[in-house]
Amino acid sequence: MIVGVIVSLAVLLQYVATVLTIRLWRTAGRSPAWLVIAAVTLLMAVRRTISLYQLDFEDQPELASMLSELVGLGISVLMVVAIWLLGPLFASILRSREELRLRTHELDHRIRELNCLFRIADLVNQPDISLADVAQGAVRLMPGAWRFPEVACSRVLLDGHEYRTPNFRPAQWFQREPVVAGGEECGFVEVVYLEPRWSPGDVPFIEEEARLLKALAERLSKIVERYRFQEQLRLHREELAHVSRLSTMGEMASSLAHQLNQPLAAIANYLRGCQRRLRSGTGDQNDLLRAMDEAASQAERAGAIVRSLRDFVAKRGPHRVPNDINQIAETAVDLVSAEAKVLGVEIRFLPTEGLPPVLADAIQIEQVILNLVRNAVEAVSRGHGGGVVEIRTAAGPADMVAVSVRDNGPGLAAEAADKVFDSFFTTKPEGMGLGLPISRSIIEAHRGRLWVTANEDRGMTFHFTVPAGNGENTYDA
């Protein structure tokens, strides 16, 4: 009885297996292997059913056993077929799994590479970052993008400067890519493995890593080109400032040359007067000595004029040291006073005492003040006398020192006031329109501001601020 129940259960399960297998066939890829297995389970179920219900083959016992054995054979054949068909299926499953593993690994690697590139790009986008900092940052970010970061170190060479990770040491397993900027090689990027961690038969560096290194080298070369371009731009700006100074100088040279004629003529008069007195014998020794003394003073006066001219034209890079703004302003005002006197314009210099030192390039700030004062003088001299230009220095907000140049001229129309700092905008017939834009560049390079306001009564006031400082942040460019 129990045997019967067990056999019935077995048969039932085999039919269930058939159904499930057919469903598998439908849902898991329609591989014929499933159909074969279904056939196998079906036949097994049929054989069991046959033996279970003892179909009357009693009179033909050989037929019954032959049928049974045939079915058994069929089962065996089908099982072989099934296994033969299933083999590739499982193999492909295993392959997929392996591929997935590899792909995931690769993806992980890709992510690290992209991360490396993005973070280097972020680094470059930081304002005011230097090329050295970019290179140092890149060098630190690189090992993380390689397969075995724990034993990787990296090095970057740019224009003779080397940047390396702290653990760097040359070894036999390295990858190197040259950095080419402006058509010529200016350095390289390099990744070195300190120990071999890859499996035997594998290569230390995969192709993706070679491509990444190349991409990094290209990125760095673009960065170098950009910094070089910015440097050129800066040099050009300085050149322009120099040229503008020269043209300003050209204009000032004539009035200064005239200034020179005065002392020279006086010297000639004194000396000729001495000669005549000596020849005619009417020379009183005291008179002669006094005349010669005066002549010498005039020579010194001429020398001072020449010196101030030369200092002004000397081309200098920005050289910021603590300076007394009142002294700078006074020098500028002195340079313009001759011109102003000739044009009948009164200049009032109203400094505030006790101001903190400013961190500035004295010549450049002097040039800015000169430009503003000359503009003011010209603005008021086109009127009919009574022109006054006031130059003031004072403490400004937030650790700045403020300088203002105020005139009582006709002022600027609203549209002109907006454009007055644009390059090549000028209201003067012989002007170049570069003085104010260059002045503004100079002030902004000093981290100050230059702006203009209209006075309540008449005329305009130009203001600029420069940071106060005592020299802790000096640098030579």
Add this chain to the structure above:
Amino acid sequence: MTPDATVYVVDDDAAFCDSLRFLIESVNLRVQTFASADEFLAAFSPEMVGCLVLDLRMPGMSGLELQEELSKRGSRIPIIIITAHGDVPTAVQAMRGGAIDFMPKPFSDQALLDRIHQAIEKATRARGEQSVREALAARIALLTPREREVMNLVVSGKSNKEIAADLCLSAKTVETHRARVMDKMQAHSVASLVQMALAAEGR
């Protein structure tokens, strides 16, 4: 050289003024310096004899403006312009305005002193001619109208007989008038009378 001939120097550069004074005094000329055109005008009088050495660019009234003002006031004082800021248009304007010369600074001392001497001579001569004219005018004022007529006719070369005919006077009357004219004019001959007549007219 008349004792009161003076060189007047107008220039705003004090050191230059002083040096110029030193130079001019070395040839024994009198010098007076002024720091601005206004200062000079304040001290100016038409009786001044001498010459003016003038700078062009000065605060307030410029050299050219002073030149114009002086000519408006009828001054004929000779002007020499010296300047550190020479340019052709200004020079032309100054010369047109009647300046004797236009010199840049620095200049040759001899050239300037020569010019100053010439200017003073010219000024002195002009002053001399002025005095003569004034003296003659005073004498002519002493003549009666009839005597004046006679003098004009004598000077034009007419003989006594012709003058008598022109004026419907007797020859004797004409002779009397003529003698009185010569006396009042202090002329010794007809020729000198002619000269005086010409000088009185300013020729």
